[in-house]
Structure formats: structure tokens, C-alpha cells
Amino acid sequence: MTIKEFHEALKNKKTSVKGTIVSYLDKIKKENKNLNAYLEVFAEESMARAEDIDKRIEEGEEPLELLGVPIAMKDNILIRGHIASAASKILGNYVASYDAFVIEKLKKAGVIFLGRTNMDEFAMGSSTENSAYGPARNPFDSERVPGGSSGGSAAAVGGGLAMAALGSDTGGSIRQPAAFCGVVGLKPTYGAVSRSGLIAMASSLDQIGPIAQSVEDAETIFNIISGKDGLDSTSTELGDHGAKPQKRPGRQADKIGVPKEYFSEGLDLRIKKSIDDIIGKLSKDHEIIEISLPHTKYALDCYYIIVPAEVSSNMARYDGIRYGARQNAPDLLDVYKKSRGEGIGLEVRRRILLGTYVLSHGYYDAYYSRAQKVRALIKKDFDEVFKKPARDATPASNASRSDTGWHSVVGGVDVIVAPTTPSLPFKIGEKSDPLSMYLSDIYTIPANLAGIPALSLPIGKIDNLPVGMQLIAPHFGERRLFGLGREIEKMIK
């Protein structure tokens, strides 16, 4: 049942919140042992909240659109009074002393938190195998990964163990697992959702976003959790861009850009065909143009300098002094080293070391500074494609060639369509070296570097494994993603 269906049923007194929560808790009890999507289930609390809400509805309260909706929470988002471990041993006993901004908003909307979900430790990974509490599994094939790092949240929604969930996305951590688990995932514009109360990984890239069963549900949650927050100075009001759904006058054609760099070598040909089919259908009502984002080839390397650099700084606070397990040693340096060595997993420590290296004296210019400049170029690629051409400009005057290929052949693109992942869900243990794991985020990373919103939605299955398609819009263009997303959803049904 989607949020929308549940809300309608609740309004018409066709269902009760308690009955719904009981059915979810039963399913979790049966299936979570295998999926390992939840690290902890808030069974008693959920039941008490459900009973309270049912009573209020009985007394005549008109249900808000998220009232009583059972939502799963990624383990790096703080809920006051609950453990938030980021799937790390070092935070295994850390109890949040405040609510994240998004939690505060969802509480006000009357949401029920079913539990906290498994993830790659501190959100570093693409398969949820890097969890200190064992890997989560894909609801469509338990031999395979659910993706990551928000793998637990996506597996919970995809497997019917939650109506919706929140995740966080630094390089694809919402969209890639959403694609692998056959659900919708949104990475909002950087700044659209406050990061206050999100355990930081790479602060210039992190965003919280919804994982849901439909585009409409994702939009409903996004509308609640977005907005300016005084405790995150990078958060902004959506203002005129407005995330509120607006009825478009009739059907309006979009200019849809297909970036050739996202369809080249490395993409599973079966995924390519699925996406080409959708593009073919879209061409009936929309203008489809091939575009080029020439710096895409640098995105992965750029990302794997910037992320470890920010990680090495953000992870410095986990030193065994203020929380988690402290290891004793004769001198302070060894207390730090041992506590972190014992409490933090290998991938996270590897990134801490790499980040320390790229930021160290003598290497800064060659790595970090250069990566930030390349980041500017990647951002510019998108800016040019999305730029509205001047009214009198003809396509010819707007085109230019450079030695790197086509630049802004045609501007004015409304939405870019692309695959979400280069491959179908892979097997647990299949990607044992870090580089091959990193490559699974190759199509999702650029949107984070540019700070623009991107949505993954399911477009079918190959060998019973879900395929995701990615829609990318300019800054604060979430509404366009939802609009086109809903259209594609209808095509598939």
C-alpha cells in the first residue's frame, strides 16, 4: 500500500493505523532475519503511537497526509532517545540527544518510525556489505546486495517492510539502492533539505532524501522535509522554485537531454535497451536531444579525492574520547589509534588515510585543489545544458566545438535522462576490491558534485531484478523530476 492509498483508506475509515502497524511488524518479524534491513525495530513505541493516533481519529481529527505512515529511518539520522550508530561499532551505544531537522518535521506530520535501517558504515559503500552488523540483502534475490549505502532503507521499502523510508545520498546512496530494490529514490538539490542531525560523511555533497513506492509518495515526503533550517546554514527556502505540486495547464512538452557519456562502454546492454524503450515512448510527447557532458569521465576520480578529504576531517570526532568504545593504551596517541582501529571498519579507515594523504603538505595542489577545479567544470557542463537560450538565439549560434567535444550543442534542456546504475544488483562478495565497488556509482556521482536534484525510478525487471532510470534536473528543479517521473510511471503500468 502506498502512502496515498493508506491516507485515503484512513480518511474513509477503511483501515486503522494500529492494524497497519501490526501487519508491518509481523512482516518484519518474519523477513528481517533474512533481509537484515533493520538494525533495530521500535515495536512497542510504534504500537503505542498507532493506538494514540487511532484514538485521535476516532475523536474526529482529520488525518494529515502523513499521519500514521510507517517509515523506516537510515541509521545515520538522529532520533532523540534512540541509538544512531551509522552501522559502526564506534557508535554502537550512541544515543541521540536531539532530533534531526527532518525527524522533527516528520514527527509534526504524525509519522511513525518503525525502526532504524542497515547501511554501509558511515554511509561509505555501495552495497551495505560494509555494515558492522552484517550485510543487508536484496528483497528480489537474497544472494544479491540491495545496493548502498542506504541499502537497508531501500530493501525495507522494496520488500514491503516499510511504507517509505529516508536515506542519505553523497554519491548515489539513495538512488543506487532504490534502483536495485525496485523503488523510487530522490536526492534533492543540495540545500533543499537540512543536514542538521545527519551524521556527516562529506558535508559538501550529503543530502537526505525519501525512498518510496511511488513518485507521488516521494514528493509528499520531500514537501514535508524540505525547507530552511537555522541549524544548517547551507539549507535554503525553495522560494519561487516551489516544491509544492502545481497542476500544469494541459500537457507541456519537456526538452529531454540524453547524455551520450552515460550510455557508453560499461553499461549493461539490457539496461540500455530498457532505457532506450522509455526514451522512445517519451519522444511521442517530448523533444528528445542528444547532449554531451564532456567532463563526466573525470567525475569518479574527482569524487574519490573530495570525499576522502572531507571524510578524514569529519571522522576526526570519532576518537574514543566522547562516545563509543575506548581502547586503553600507555599514551594518548595510541588511545586514539587503537580506539579508531578497533571501532571503525576497514573501508572508512581506508578513506580516512586517503583523505589525509591528498590533503597533506605537498599533495594538496596536485589532488584536492585540482579536484575542486574539475568539480567546477563538471558543474559547468550541467549549467550549459540547462541554460535557457536567449530568445533570439538560433541553435546554430548556440553551438560550439572545442577539443573536448561538443559544448552546449543546445541549451534549454529541462530534464536529463540516464541510467541509475551500470549493472543489475550484483552478488554479495562479488566486488572485493574498492575500485570496482566505486565504479557502481559512476552515473550517480555527477549530480552530487553539481548539487543538482536527481530521481531514480523503477522501469521494469530483467531476470527478475529491478532496473532503475535516473532523471536529473537543474537546481531546485524537483518539480520537473516529479512531473516527468509520474508520466513514466503511468507508461509502465
Added chain:
Amino acid sequence: MISKEDIEHLKDLARVEFVEKETEKLAGDLGAILAHIDSLKDADVSGVAEAVRAIDLKNIFRKDESAARNVEADQYQTTIALISAFPEKHDAGHGTYLKVKSIL
């Protein structure tokens, strides 16, 4: 390529330990990642400014007062939560003394 000595030095700088088996694999993994990252040298970044953030930001000022999230919540409970998260405490002060290693 990162040498073994470099890795030992980085461990100290980063305040992080790796067991012997992890260290052996580490040099190879970091080497492979750095070799891959080297592709950035091909990018023409002449005259390009660093993009530190994805969106343009301006400095924001606010009043110098507490902006804690749960203002209505019991501040004492928050203090207790923070103290109980601390790995080592001393019995004195009703268990509210926090224990850390001496620096000097």
C-alpha cells in the same frame, strides 16, 4: 606510489591503526586508487576557480544565543544523555566527572 614508511606516517597523522594484514593490502589498494585518480591530470583546469561547494553561499549571521533543537525538552536530560555516552567516568560528582587521559 605510497611507500610503507608513508603509510606508517599517515597512520600517525590520521590517528588510525590498521592490523598487519590490513596494512599489506592497504598499500596495493591505495596505489590502485591513486593510479586511477591520476586521470585528473589530463583535465584542462587552467583559469578555473575551485568549486568548494555545489551552490553559492553567502555568510549568514544570527544572534549569539542558544539555537538548540529541543528547547522545550529538559536540558538536564540532554546533559545526562551526553554524559552517559562518555566511555569513562569517575565516581566523584555523582558520576558526572568525565575521565580522559592526561595530555601533559
